[in-house]
Amino acid sequence: MKRIRLIIADDHPVVRAGLQGMLASQPDFEIVGEATNGAEAVALVVALQPDLVLMDLRMATMDGVAATAQIRRQLPTLPVLVLTTYDSDSDILRAIEAGATGYLLKDAPRDQLFSAIRDVAQGKSALAPTVMTRLQTRLHSSGGDGLSVRELEVLTHVARGSSNKQIARHLHISEATVKSHLIHIFSKLGVTDRTAAVMVALERGLLSMETDRE
Template sequence: MTKKVGVLIVDDHPVVRTGIRGMLEGQPDFEVVGEAVNGEEAVDLTGRLNPDIVLMDLRMPGTGGVAATSRIRKEHPETRVLVLTTSDSGADILRAVEAGATGYVLKDAPREELYGAIRAAAEGKPLLAPDVAAHLMERVRWPSEEGLSGRELEVLEHVARGKGNKEIARTLWISEATVKSHLLHVYEKLGAADRASAVAAAMQRGILRL
């Protein structure tokens, strides 16, 4: 008998988790091994349940999907992370891929597309849903003149929410020195002198939306 693909569902909405579980359990080659409500729980359950695939939402309270993806890929490299989210933002896609996500699928995608993405991820094949790939290619084709990297944008978003360097470092699982380095690059690229002016410049140019 062929081994089933073990899937851990990560989403902060119970209705969404129930719906996804129902869809996956209708497929003979999938087995839902658990559910997590945030990134922190996802990392913990990945270590305990050893799923083949973590189906990861991005925007959740506490530890978000990008930070959780990065930790899972570092601590459990044999587990693949497939992002399933409502966000088709080029910045979100880049951050997820940079964190180690194998694929990226939107929640409104046809269920057969999701099934195919899970099967591809289980085989270690990178996959972006067609509409997601289009958004990503558009971002690559027409990059902002500021040229902020995905990680620099992520740091700036946390700054815009009022977080200090220590809290940002803890959230993103990087050092404070790395946060400071990213901010210096942001200041240089935006021509800003400090945190407030960097956020203002990014919002004015449309590269940061809160």
């Protein structure tokens, strides 16, 4: 059985201890490091090369969003699962735009957390049901024409100038899947190329100019 090597990043000792105890009950999880802020998380990730990072959002020195963005820049294939008490639209979107592969709330049931860790470690997305609902509502209300969360992730990387190969590596999917997502995006937005898709997405509020600076 392959063990999933984890780093926990959270500024509350009680939370870290609770997660340690909870995750220790699973034979395929191994905690290899703990960080009390985003800067420590980035340093630990570079030093220890874990399989996954459990990331809190609100931390001193460097918050979880900034740490996630930095981690994904240095190690593009390393998945980050956000585990937080905050579920506002801005928090969720900032985390996903920074490259978070999953987003769970700290009151999630143990089994949901365990499943999310295993899914994210395998390259799948893991979003809490309330988070998924918020994203879908935002997409529909902003004229997203039904873009899925994964399609929005692909479009975000397109806006950053990433190639299909880079997007595939970052999202742990094949280039053929990226192309399929782009075809669906073009169809839903009524465009025929990547540049037009990004422009329409910016106009409709699906993407922000901050995307380009990640």
